[in-house]
Amino acid sequence: MSALGRSTGDEDIHAHDRALMVNRHLEARGIVDAHVLAAMAQVPREAFISEPLSEFAYEDSPLPIAAGQTISQPYIVARMIELAEIRPGDIVLEVGAGSGYAAAVMSRIASSVYAIERHEELANLAREREARLGYHNLEIICGDGTKGWPDEAPFDAIVVSAGGPKVPEALKQQLAIGGRLVIPVGRDLQQTLVRVRRTGEATFEQEDHGGVTFVPLIGEEGWGVPEQAKAETNVDAETSGFANGLQIPSTRADGLRTSLSHVMASAAEPFGDLTELTALTERFAHHRVVLLGEATHGTAEFYDARARITEMLVARHGFNVVAVEADWPDASVYDSFVRDLPGPEVPAGAFTRFPAWMWRNGQVNDFLRRLKAINETISDPDRRAGFYGLDVYSLATSISAVLGYLDDVDPQTARVARERYGCLAPFRSDPARYGRMALSRGYAVCEKPVTDTLVDMLKQRLGYLARDGNAFFNAEQNARIVVAAEQYYRMMYYGSARSWNLRDQHMFDTLERVLEHRGPDSKAVVWAHNSHIGDAEFTEMGQVRGELNIGQLARARFGDDCTLIGFGTDCGTVAAASNWDEPMEIKRVRPARNDSYEGRARDAGIDAFLLEVGPEQKDSVREALAEPMLERAIGVIYRPETELLSHYFQAELSKQFDAWIWFTQTEAVSAEPQAHPHGPDDTYPFGL
Ligand code: SAM
Numbered sequence: 018m019s020a021l022g023r024s025t026g027d028e029d030i031h032a033h034d035r036a037l038m039v040n041r042h043l044e045a046r047g048i049v050d051a052h053v054l055a056a057m058a059q060v061p062r063e064a065f066i067s068e069p070l071s072e073f074a075y076e077d078s079p080l081p082i083a084a085g086q087t088i089s090q091p092y093i094v095a096r097m098i099e100l101a102e103i104r105p106g107d108i109v110l111e112v113g114a115g116s117g118y119a120a121a122v123m124s125r126i127a128s129s130v131y132a133i134e135r136h137e138e139l140a141n142l143a144r145e146r147e148a149r150l151g152y153h154n155l156e157i158i159c160g161d162g163t164k165g166w167p168d169e170a171p172f173d174a175i176v177v178s179a180g181g182p183k184v185p186e187a188l189k190q191q192l193a194i195g196g197r198l199v200i201p202v203g204r205d206l207q208q209t210l211v212r213v214r215r216t217g218e219a220t221f222e223q224e225d226h227g228g229v230t231f232v233p234l235i236g237e238e239g240w241g242v243p244e245q246a247k248a249e250t251n252v253d254a255e256t257s258g259f260a261n262g263l264q265i266p267s268t269r270a271d272g273l274r275t276s277l278s279h280v281m282a283s284a285a286e287p288f289g290d291l292t293e294l295t296a297l298t299e300r301f302a303h304h305r306v307v308l309l310g311e312a313t314h315g316t317a318e319f320y321d322a323r324a325r326i327t328e329m330l331v332a333r334h335g336f337n338v339v340a341v342e343a344d345w346p347d348a349s350v351y352d353s354f355v356r357d358l359p360g361p362e363v364p365a366g367a368f369t370r371f372p373a374w375m376w377r378n379g380q381v382n383d384f385l386r387r388l389k390a391i392n393e394t395i396s397d398p399d400r401r402a403g404f405y406g407l408d409v410y411s412l413a414t415s416i417s418a419v420l421g422y423l424d425d426v427d428p429q430t431a432r433v434a435r436e437r438y439g440c441l442a443p444f445r446s447d448p449a450r451y452g453r454m455a456l457s458r459g460y461a462v463c464e465k466p467v468t469d470t471l472v473d474m475l476k477q478r479l480g481y482l483a484r485d486g487n488a489f490f491n492a493e494q495n496a497r498i499v500v501a502a503e504q505y506y507r508m509m510y511y512g513s514a515r516s517w518n519l520r521d522q523h524m525f526d527t528l529e530r531v532l533e534h535r536g537p538d539s540k541a542v543v544w545a546h547n548s549h550i551g552d553a554e555f556t557e558m559g560q561v562r563g564e565l566n567i568g569q570l571a572r573a574r575f576g577d578d579c580t581l582i583g584f585g586t587d588c589g590t591v592a593a594a595s596n597w598d599e600p601m602e603i604k605r606v607r608p609a610r611n612d613s614y615e616g617r618a619r620d621a622g623i624d625a626f627l628l629e630v631g632p633e634q635k636d637s638v639r640e641a642l643a644e645p646m647l648e649r650a651i652g653v654i655y656r657p658e659t660e661l662l663s664h665y666f667q668a669e670l671s672k673q674f675d676a677w678i679w680f681t682q683t684e685a686v687s688a689e690p691q692a693h694p695h696g697p698d699d700t701y702p703f704g705l
Contacts, residue, residue, distance in 0.1 A: 031063055033453075034075040038062075042077040043095045050099040056125035057095055062088075064146055065116035069659050080662070084136040086232060088116040089178060093229060095122075100212050100226060101174040101199045103127050108169065110191070112162030113178035113234065117143030117155075123176070124155040131155075131169050133162035135235060163236035165191040172196055180208040180231035185238030189213060189221060201231045278620035280641040284634065285626035285679070291325040294678070297627045298326050298582075301676070302334040305540050306528075306571055306579040310547035310674070312615075313651035314372065315592030315601075317687065318680045319584050320380035324387070327542045331402040332391045338541035339388070340405045340528050342549060343368070343376050345494055346414040348406030351376075355389045356401050358487075372653040374592050374601045379687035405531050407524035407545070407567075412502040413445040415495035419470065422492035426484055430473055437466035441503065452506035467503050471496040490534050494527065514563045521549060525570040543567065547583045548650050555672035556648070568673075580631065583674040585649075587619040589683040593655035603685045607657050613647040614670050624681050631675030642671035 039058045048054060063074035065088055070080050079087040098119070103109055107127040111120045114132035116139070124130040124147075132155065134140040140159040147155050158166075162177070163185040170191035177188070177200035184200055192198055192215040201208035210226040233240045288294040301307050307330060311319040330336040341348060350367035353360045368376040385404070392401040416438050423431035440463035444451035455461050474481070474496050481489040501523040508516040524545070532539045543550070545567060553559035553566040571579045588608045592601050609615030618628075630642050648668040649660075656663045670677065 031061060031071075031074065035061070038075040038077070038091055042092050046092055048092070048095045048099055050102075052103065052105070052126045053095050053099045053122075056098075056122045057091065059125050060118065060121045061150075062091065062118060064150060065118040065121070065143075069656075070662065073662060082116045082139065083142060084139050086115050086136065086139060088118050089231070094119045096226075097176050097178070097199045097210070098123055098126075100210070101176050101197045103174050107173035108171075108193075110162075110166055110169070110172045110175045110188075111178060112165075112175070112188070114143050114157050115139055115178060117146050117157060119176065119178055120155055120157065121147060121150065121152055123174075124152050127154070127174070129154050129156075129169075131166050131172075132157045133160050133166060135159065135161060161236035163187065163234060163238035167191065175199070177201070177234060178231065179234035179239070180229075181234035181239040183238075184211060184213055184223075185236075187238060189215065194218070200234075201229050277614075277617040277641060277644070277646075278622075280638055281618055281628060282621040282623060284638045285621060285623050285628050287623045287626045289625075291322060294322055294625070294627065295325045295329045298676075299329060299333075301580045301582070302330055304575075304578055304580045306532075306543065306575055307336070307541070308543040308545070308550045308568055308571060308579065308581050310545065310550035310581070310583040312547050312584050312586055312649060313591045313593065313606075313655070313683075314375050314546060314653045315651075315686050315688075316584075316586060316589075316683045317380050317685065318586070318683045320378070320384070320686060322584070322678060322680075323542075323544050324380065324384035327384070327402075327544075328387055328391060330540070330542055331388065332394075334540070335400065335538065336540040336542055337400055337402050337535050338405060338528075338531050338539055339402055340407050340531055340541055340543045341376075342408055342524070342545035343406040344408050344411035344414065345406040345498055345527070346411050346418050347376065348404055349491060351385055352404040355385055355392055355404050356398070357389070357392070371598045372594065372601065374686060374688035375653065377688060378592070399536060403531075403535065405527070407527045407543075409498060409501045409505050409520050409523045411495075411498055412441065412448045412506075415498040415502070416441065416445070418495040419474075419492055419499065422488060422495075423474075426481055426488075427477065430477065433473070434470045437470050438499070440466045441499075444506075448502065448506045449509060451503075452509050455507045461503070461507055463503050464507075467496075467499045471500050494530065497527075498523075517558075517564045517566075521564075521566045522570070524549065525567045525574075528567070528571075529574070543571075546650070546652065547648075548652075550581055551583050551668065551673035552581060556668040557666040560667075580675045581673070582676045582678060583670075584678050584680075585615050585618055586679070586683040587615055587681045590685040591651055591655055591683070592685040592688055593651060594653060595656065596654065601688060604655050604657065606651070606655075606683070607660055609649060610647060610661070610665065613649060613665060614642075614668070615649055617646070618679050619681055623679070626679050628677045628679065629675070630671035630677060634671070639671040643669045645669050648673075 035058055039054055043054060043057060063071040066074060066080050066082060073080055077090050077092050079090045082088050103123055103126045105126060109123050109127045109130045111132040114120050114134035120130050120132040134143060137159045140157050144157045165187045171193035172191055173193050173196050175188050175192060175198040180201035180203060182204060183202060188198055194215055194217060196215045198213040200211055202211045203209055208229055208231060210229045212224050212226060214222045216222055286297055288297055309323045327339055347367040388402060395401050420431060420435055423434055441451060474493060505516055505519050508519050528541060528543060532541055549566045550568045552568045552572055553564050554569050558564040568581045588606050590603050591606050593604050594601055609619055630639060645667050647665040649664050651664055
């Protein structure tokens with residue numbers, strides 16, 4: 018599942034996140050000044066933003082604050098302060114106090130900090146925060162900072178946190194001899210970070226320090242005050258092109274909007290019902306792997322469409338693998354049902370943990386029954402479609418499954434494995450705690466024992482296979498999950514990209530292993546969120562965060578023999594939680610933003626359509642849909658109140674997918690809110 022939006026924590030969790038931010042976003046990216054690192058580790062960034070955004074406080078991204086302005090990303094704040102060479106005893110000026118965060122950080126190093134903010138609302142809020150935090154060596158006033166603060170000059174350092182057309186002369190004159198002025202300078206959205214050093218009464222040295230993007234410096238020696246300034250300051254961060262640190266120039270977005278809807282309308286192939294959609298998608302049946310996404314983890318139309326397409330592929334085109342974004346041991350319970358295999362002993366009931374609704378819902382229930390009926394018409398058991406889980410989250414059940422298998426086939430190895438897995442026993446119910454412990458101890462205590470267990474099993478492979486190939490395959494996969502999960506929970510604390518990549522690599526490797534297991538003619542349908550299926554190289558995930566995914570790995574491995582199909586919707590309802598481990602709710606989906614692919618699709622005016630965007634489509638259509646735009650991703654958590662930050666990212670649709678399936682209006686999956694929240698119900702979902 019996609020954990021889009023992590024849960025908010027308490028004081029302690031923020032302290033931990035802050036330390037990780039310093040380590041991961043600052044030190045790892047080359048910030049070395051010990052004063053800066055210590056100050057950044059001390060100032061609570063969450064105190065400078067609104068409460069709903071506090072879970073993003075230690076991500077390395079700018080965030081919206083009042084008056085349509087932004088608090089800069091932590092790395093940039095640290096970099097500017099490092100360049101300004103602020104030392105204990107210094108007198109410092111900041112222009113563009115905004116939330117007051119950067120000024121607060123500087124106040125933990127310098128002896129006095131003076132900060133100027135042109136928006137009165139922001140200056141007042143920042144002043145209140147500093148008072149609350151007890152930062153008394155810091156003074157904030159409202160005014161035009163391009164003129165400096167002559168009464169308190171000269172300054173040892175001046176930091177300008179907004180981008181101007183040039184270095185303001187007044188600020189240069191208010192530098193002490195030897196003083197440093199750091200400012201973004203440039204004519205458009207992209208500026209250069211400049212450091213000016215005053216070397217004498219009338220002499221200055223200037224150096225460039227790379228490209229940055231800041232909001233405009235508006236004032237006498239900045240961009241003109243009157244009309245332009247009014248327009249700039251009235252921008253509402255939720256409705257502007259501000260997204261996850263990327264800015265989309267609004268004029269370009271406007272132009273794109275009108276034409277993209279026409280392009281979509283002209284290239285779309287409408288369908289009235291799922292039978293028509295199934296007929297339209299039969300053209301993809303010649304691929305060995307068909308990957309089907311979803312734009313949320315709780316929309317009935319996405320499940321039903323994927324089900325119908327899958328049934329067509331199994332019944333008519335020899336697909337014998339249905340591999341889904343779910344835990345392996347739980348999925349094997351469903352597999353036993355659809356293929357009429359002897360039931361696995363663990364777990365007692367499938368998919369009882371959060372987010373249970375993903376695989377315990379009416380749509381999945383109906384699909385499994387139909388898949389079982391199709392399988393019953395296929396006489397060769399090797400051709401029947403199996404149901405497999407690709408995910409990595411089943412540490413405890415996978416351990417039980419391995420031990421259960423070894424107890425049966427090799428009690429001696431089982432005894433050794435039991436002892437080795439004992440290393441993880443204290444963390445079975447909360448594996449994330451193992452990750453924290455490994456981080457604080459600085460080494461991976463359980464890595465060797467779990468790897469040794471897998472290696473031992475592989476060494477005995479031939480003997481085990483001779484007894485029962487399927488049972489060994491299942492046990493081997495569970496042992497691999499334990500190895501991957503041990504790594505996964507440690508990586509979680511080294512940054513989201515590393516754990517994301519480990520998980521998607523594991524899911525892809527599992528898919529490959531299942532294909533191999535099911536024979537040379539095997540063909541697979543994959544069900545996972547768009548964020549796993551759409552090629553990450555063409556989204557913000559890959560381009561900004563360095564994340565890869567199943568779709569990208571599938572293209573690299575299978576080339577033209579795979580196809581990536583995404584899904585989208587405008588509005589309706591969705592099953593999702595507000596926070597991790599909280600009950601499922603039926604939530605209303607906000608109508609899509611105008612500047613998103615979904616907004617453009619809505620304005621195409623067709624209720625449901627298939628849009629080919631792959632190589633079979635006209636170049637002009639593919640080019641138009643390769644323009645970067647926002648795309649929405651709703652995971653098991655949906656936060657409409659911070660939708661832009663929590664759920665939109667940039668993508669290039671025609672490169673990300675080969676086809677896109679659209680439903681303007683969608684409804685939540687049919688799952689009882691809070692049904693089966695804890696204890697298992699053995700008969701679910703079959704009711705037998
Ligand atoms: N350093 C801030 C923080 O930590 O929250 C973020 C600064 S934000 C990127 C830039 C700020 O500069 C905005 O709040 C904007 O209103 C302010 N600004 C722009 N021109 C200004 C000027 N001439 N004088 C003072 N403030 C200005």
